[in-house]
Amino acid sequence: MRVIATAGHVDHGKSALILALTGTDPDRFPEEKARGLTIDLGFAFADLPSGQVVGFVDVPGHARFVKNMLAGVGAVDIAVLVVAANEGWMAQTEEHVAILDLLDIDHGVVALTKADLVDDDTLELARLDIESQRPHWPVVAVDSLSGRGLDAFRVALDQVLRSTPAPRDRLRPRLWVDRVFAARGAGTVVTGTLVGGTLALGDDVVIEPGSRPARIRGIESRNEHLESAPPGSRVALNLAGIDHTAITRGDAVVLANHWEAVSTFDIALHLVPGHTLARRARVQAHLGSGETDARIRILDDGARFARVHLPAPLPLAPGDRVVLRSSARQTTVGGGEILDIAPARRTSDALARLDLPLGARLMRAAPWTTPEQLARAAGASDAADTIERDGDALRVGEWLVEPDELARVRARATAVVAADAGPGVALATLAHACGIDARRLRAALDGESAVVIDQDLARDASRVAIADDPAAVGLLAALAAHPFDPPAPATVDAPPALVRALVRAGRLVDLDGIMFHADAIDDARRRVAVAVLEHGSLTVSDVRNLLGSSRKFVVPIVNQLDADGITRRRGDERIPGPTAELFARE
Numbered sequence: 001m002r003v004i005a006t007a008g009h010v011d012h013g014k015s016a017l018i019l020a021l022t023g024t025d026p027d028r029f030p031e032e033k034a035r036g037l038t039i040d041l042g043f044a045f046a047d048l049p050s051g052q053v054v055g056f057v058d059v060p061g062h063a064r065f066v067k068n069m070l071a072g073v074g075a076v077d078i079a080v081l082v083v084a085a086n087e088g089w090m091a092q093t094e095e096h097v098a099i100l101d102l103l104d105i106d107h108g109v110v111a112l113t114k115a116d117l118v119d120d121d122t123l124e125l126a127r128l129d130i131e132s133q134r135p136h137w138p139v140v141a142v143d144s145l146s147g148r149g150l151d152a153f154r155v156a157l158d159q160v161l162r163s164t165p166a167p168r169d170r171l172r173p174r175l176w177v178d179r180v181f182a183a184r185g186a187g188t189v190v191t192g193t194l195v196g197g198t199l200a201l202g203d204d205v206v207i208e209p210g211s212r213p214a215r216i217r218g219i220e221s222r223n224e225h226l227e228s229a230p231p232g233s234r235v236a237l238n239l240a241g242i243d244h245t246a247i248t249r250g251d252a253v254v255l256a257n258h259w260e261a262v263s264t265f266d267i268a269l270h271l272v273p274g275h276t277l278a279r280r281a282r283v284q285a286h287l288g289s290g291e292t293d294a295r296i297r298i299l300d301d302g303a304r305f306a307r308v309h310l311p312a313p314l315p316l317a318p319g320d321r322v323v324l325r326s327s328a329r330q331t332t333v334g335g336g337e338i339l340d341i342a343p344a345r346r347t348s349d350a351l352a353r354l355d356l357p358l359g360a361r362l363m364r365a366a367p368w369t370t371p372e373q374l375a376r377a378a379g380a381s382d383a384a385d386t387i388e389r390d391g392d393a394l395r396v397g398e399w400l401v402e403p404d405e406l407a408r409v410r411a412r413a414t415a416v417v418a419a420d421a422g423p424g425v426a427l428a429t430l431a432h433a434c435g436i437d438a439r440r441l442r443a444a445l446d447g448e449s450a451v452v453i454d455q456d457l458a459r460d461a462s463r464v465a466i467a468d469d470p471a472a473v474g475l476l477a478a479l480a481a482h483p484f485d486p487p488a489p490a491t492v493d494a495p496p497a498l499v500r501a502l503v504r505a506g507r508l509v510d511l512d513g514i515m516f517h518a519d520a521i522d523d524a525r526r527r528v529a530v531a532v533l534e535h536g537s538l539t540v541s542d543v544r545n546l547l548g549s550s551r552k553f554v555v556p557i558v559n560q561l562d563a564d565g566i567t568r569r570r571g572d573e574r575i576p577g578p579t580a581e582l583f584a585r586e
Contacts, residue, residue, distance in 0.1 A: 115142060
């Protein structure tokens, strides 16, 4: 299915055209039929000659109901512009076309209606005028009452549909609600045009704003019950777990945890010719099928970019479109494309990235991100692969990193390590100097030839590893020879800087100022765990005999085992702790 919206001036025959094409009167309300005036959205379906199914969203043309018109065109990418041959291009034609342009709806057909009411010369003049205004759209003269031109119009629609890209499945479904009601025996039903992905029976969804949970228990399209609905479908969803009074037009149905709901975003601003906006202004913002009060601030002197603040967060992504209307003047003044849903606080920082392509823009906003976070920020599940393929991000462990940021971190780490006169720099210290955490730094330096990480110590790759330093080898050998009564490092000519480096590298363990070989403490953990589980309790003297050491060395070891949870003190004894069995099995 493809969904097409109408557009055009009031009383130019939009509803009559849809009735003639589909056999369904899109005017649903008695007031509309009595007045001959479309007030709200209408819906109908038709089969084109190619077999393509189309769903029509018929919109009102009167200036008083532009917000309803916007609710109908906010999620479509194809339009039928209706212009009456006996009246031609008029005020609401102009505003509707401006709205189509702001929404980037650049595929469509012009229906030159009421063709039987004018002579051939007038019809041709009307056609030429329309072609000058909309040069890339085919213009077809039709008369909905006599049926003139309807077959040619259907063929033109088919041709336009074939040249229009199919709705893309981004695995991020979103349905902007344009109608909500309670159906007898079914409960809450919402309708809308589904974009971005597929929804299926049983899906857990949320209604934004407010992240209100619900579950899809029924899907219908064109009076057919479906197991799932693909992007581009005109659908009705039967929702369980939420009352119809809690949902309104302009709400969005999305999968849980798939979208970023934001209330502030930056846009590429486009003003309708002849209209201006103050540097700071209050406007009506139209997003999807909804209308909301908003504040806007123009960010630059050329009015190219602006920041929009909404009263409640909505599930938005770069590439979405917003239309801005003046409530005072009751006219469309501008709109634009959303560029950044996580805008920089400083205007200068925002302007520095808003001119960039999407991938570079997203990575500048979040230099360290994950594929999942990037998908949410971009509104597309394949964003990470695309942005990495375009060279705007480099994969580093579990992260995607902006290339300049990765180069900065590596250069800073290399400089800090090269300036260190000791055996190495603690990873935590180096991470702080680079402005990131140790996990990110370790990933950034993995495979980096200039810096080597040994345990938690970073050193210049040209230097000997700390464990291979002759003084370190001698100290470790001396401690390994006397694991539970180790000599003081100074007695084996080990300088303090070397000792600190070995502690940071995890080769030595400092217990109350006494240096033990790390293997000795691991051995003590295993031996004591086995013994305390076997005997039920141990004294310090028991541990001293077990390790063949003296009280001076055993007391700090026992205290460490208490901290590890291997033992637990009870009076003068130690009983099994919560981790004793774990260490006993090692």
